[in-house]
Amino acid sequence: MLAYTSRRIVYVIPIVLSVALVCFLLVHITPGDPLVAVLPADASQELAAQLRSAYGFDRPLPVQFGLWLWRAIHGDLGNSIATGRPVLSEVMRAVGNTVMLAIAAAMIGFTLGLLFGLIAGYFRDTWVDKVATSVAIAGVSLPHYWLGMVLVIIFSVQLNWLPAVGAGPGGSGAWAWDWEHMRYLVLPAITTSVIPMGIVTRTVRALTGDILSQDFVEALRAKGLRETGVFRHVVKNTAPTALAVMGLQLGYMLGGSILIETVFSWPGSGLLLNSAIFQRDLPLLQGTILVLALFFVLLNLLVDIAQAAIDPRIKRS
Amino acid sequence: MSAMPDTALQAAPATKARGYWATVGRRIRRDKVSMACAIILVLIFASALLAPWLHLADPYQGSMIRRLRHIGTPGYPLGTDELGRDMLARLIYGGRLSLVIGILPVILAFLIGTSLGLVAGYVGGKLNTAIMRTVDVFYAFPSVLLAIAISGALGAGITNSIVSLTIVFVPQITRVAESVTTGVRNMDFVEAARASGAGPFTIMRVHMLGNVLGPIFVYATGLISVSMILAAGLSFLGLGTKPPEPEWGLMLNTLRTAIYVNPWVAALPGAMIFAVSICFNLLSDGMRSAMDIRN
Numbered sequence: 167m168l169a170y171t172s173r174r175i176v177y178v179i180p181i182v183l184s185v186a187l188v189c190f191l192l193v194h195i196t197p198g199d200p201l202v203a204v205l206p207a208d209a210s211q212e213l214a215a216q217l218r219s220a221y222g223f224d225r226p227l228p229v230q231f232g233l234w235l236w237r238a239i240h241g242d243l244g245n246s247i248a249t250g251r252p253v254l255s256e257v258m259r260a261v262g263n264t265v266m267l268a269i270a271a272a273m274i275g276f277t278l279g280l281l282f283g284l285i286a287g288y289f290r291d292t293w294v295d296k297v298a299t300s301v302a303i304a305g306v307s308l309p310h311y312w313l314g315m316v317l318v319i320i321f322s323v324q325l326n327w328l329p330a331v332g333a334g335p336g337g338s339g340a341w342a343w344d345w346e347h348m349r350y351l352v353l354p355a356i357t358t359s360v361i362p363m364g365i366v367t368r369t370v371r372a373l374t375g376d377i378l379s380q381d382f383v384e385a386l387r388a389k390g391l392r393e394t395g396v397f398r399h400v401v402k403n404t405a406p407t408a409l410a411v412m413g414l415q416l417g418y419m420l421g422g423s424i425l426i427e428t429v430f431s432w433p434g435s436g437l438l439l440n441s442a443i444f445q446r447d448l449p450l451l452q453g454t455i456l457v458l459a460l461f462f463v464l465l466n467l468l469v470d471i472a473q474a475a476i477d478p479r480i481k482r483s
Numbered sequence: 484m485s486a487m488p489d490t491a492l493q494a495a496p497a498t499k500a501r502g503y504w505a506t507v508g509r510r511i512r513r514d515k516v517s518m519a520c521a522i523i524l525v526l527i528f529a530s531a532l533l534a535p536w537l538h539l540a541d542p543y544q545g546s547m548i549r550r551l552r553h554i555g556t557p558g559y560p561l562g563t564d565e566l567g568r569d570m571l572a573r574l575i576y577g578g579r580l581s582l583v584i585g586i587l588p589v590i591l592a593f594l595i596g597t598s599l600g601l602v603a604g605y606v607g608g609k610l611n612t613a614i615m616r617t618v619d620v621f622y623a624f625p626s627v628l629l630a631i632a633i634s635g636a637l638g639a640g641i642t643n644s645i646v647s648l649t650i651v652f653v654p655q656i657t658r659v660a661e662s663v664t665t666g667v668r669n670m671d672f673v674e675a676a677r678a679s680g681a682g683p684f685t686i687m688r689v690h691m692l693g694n695v696l697g698p699i700f701v702y703a704t705g706l707i708s709v710s711m712i713l714a715a716g717l718s719f720l721g722l723g724t725k726p727p728e729p730e731w732g733l734m735l736n737t738l739r740t741a742i743y744v745n746p747w748v749a750a751l752p753g754a755m756i757f758a759v760s761i762c763f764n765l766l767s768d769g770m771r772s773a774m775d776i777r778n
Contacts, residue, residue, distance in 0.1 A: 184620040192636040303768070307761035309712045311719055312735060312753025319746040422627030425716050429739075440720065443635035455624075455632045463623050
């Protein structure tokens with residue numbers, strides 16, 4: 167297990183470096199001068215040159231990348247142009263809110279997805295299967311930002327049950343685990359949970375079908391095992407793949423939260439990314455994307471290791 | 484040619500053996516869900532294409548006195564938007580841009596990704612490693628994040644949104660194409676083509692392309708669903724087209740302010756995105772099971 171884990175970690179290093187390179191290059195594919203956002207319109211040539219060397223934009227690209235990477239490894243992602251505060255602390259504060267949203271959504275989406283998937287796969291081609299597969303396909307085809315709007319229309323505008331936007335009555339600053347605050351989490355979490363619910367349902371349904379058609383299930387039944395026992399074996403066999411899919415989905419929820427956070431003004435990393443884009447705050451844009459991508463890579467690594475821990479066959483291949 | 488009547492032909496069974504694609508086509512035509520989706524899509528595409536000849540209201544002509552009319556108002560079957568423009572006209576005209584920015588990235592990615600995957604899978608070796616490791620890098624980003632990162636860095640605009648989505652989908656199609664090609668590469672008929680003196684280009688184009696295209700095509704059809712949602716999402720964020728252009732994602736964004744006044748009109752553009760997206764998804768599922776002849 168230790169050998170497998172260390173091998174996986176070694177594999178991840180080139181990926182992390184390439185991710186850093188992509189994030190770095192993002193700023194350099196931007197049209198126009200990266201200083202546009204900070205320079206006043208009537209800035210003199212000297213001031214522009216001064217700032218350019220202060221940000222290091224006058225050096226050759228590979229040197230800039232080296233310096234940027236060196237600082238990034240030491241936790242320095244530069245300062246936000248808009249607020250002047252360190253990018254890393256801005257991002258980490260926002261990521262906390264996104265993680266909270268993603269975990270709440272994962273609890274809803276994964277529970278329903280596993281339940282629907284197992285039932286649909288086990289009772290294949292019955293009406294239960296048809297309902298579950300329809301819900302799943304609607305889930306993966308829904309423009310989630312639209313679903314968010316529709317939920318706001320129903321539960322906030324028409325019924326006035328739940329708040330439409332924000333993360334608490336006192337703004338984003340003070341979160342508490344009481345109903346006053348958690349009310350704000352309900353609609354964004356349900357909206358976020360729909361895609362993972364659909365994907366987990368589809369995956370688990372297909373897996374369950376495959377497993378049920380294998381010989382060992384026949385053997386279990388032949389030796390007289392009751393159906394509940396057979397079902398237990400099926401569940402166990404879906405675990406490694408289901409886990410991998412759920413890990414990936416959790417990563418998508420963390421990294422792809424921008425649309426939902428925009429709809430609900432949820433103060434997470436997605437909303438931060440949104441403001442970085444529209445204020446042309448390039449260090450913040452670069453930093454947020456780097457942190458989110460690294461979270462995604464790390465999560466994939468953890469899933470791989472967990473999968474190998476559950477299913478020893480993976481270690482050998 | 485022999486003058487004798489061909490007895491073998493006469494003895495042949497009355498029904499002609501169907502080819503693979505004819506069988507697949509027949510199976511799809513029998514699938515009610517797939518056919519319903521195909522019809523809905525044809526209607527949406529045709530109305531978008533023929534919009535100028537459908538005697539619709541001007542989608543750009545607003546009016547301050549008839550803003551946010553409800554669905555079913557006489558003269559405005561789907562109401563009016565926040566600037567008093569006819570929603571029916573805007574939804575139909577909106578299809579033109581929305582469908583292009585949703586589907587074009589997948590077509591471009593299909594062309595690029597299939598070529599890359601075919602070459603990587605057929606040539607193998609170092610070229611395969613180079614292509615597939617590059618693809619891996621893009622898999623280190625959640626696709627929404629990658630699309631928004633590229634789009635956000637390039638700046639708002641239709642071209643940039645199409646470019647960013649193409650970049651998001653190329654790695655995915657390349658992976659599928661590569662794995663299908665690797666599966667076909669070692670089959671006997673490829674070996675036979677090589678033995679008969681066909682060059683690598685001819686083998687890829689004549690002998691392999693037809694065998695790998697099916698699964699890649701099905702995958703790409705399913706991607707259109709994702710692409711429609713993402714393309715409209717980029718416009719929704721303000722990274723796609725600019726007002727007053729009718730486009731479903733942008734319309735959804737500008738109508739957000741109207742949800743307290745006329746919520747169901749505000750939700751209409753999203754319903755269009757959903758309809759196109761679910762139809763492509765169901766069609767992709769239908770094609771996949773139709774092509775799985777063993778069932």
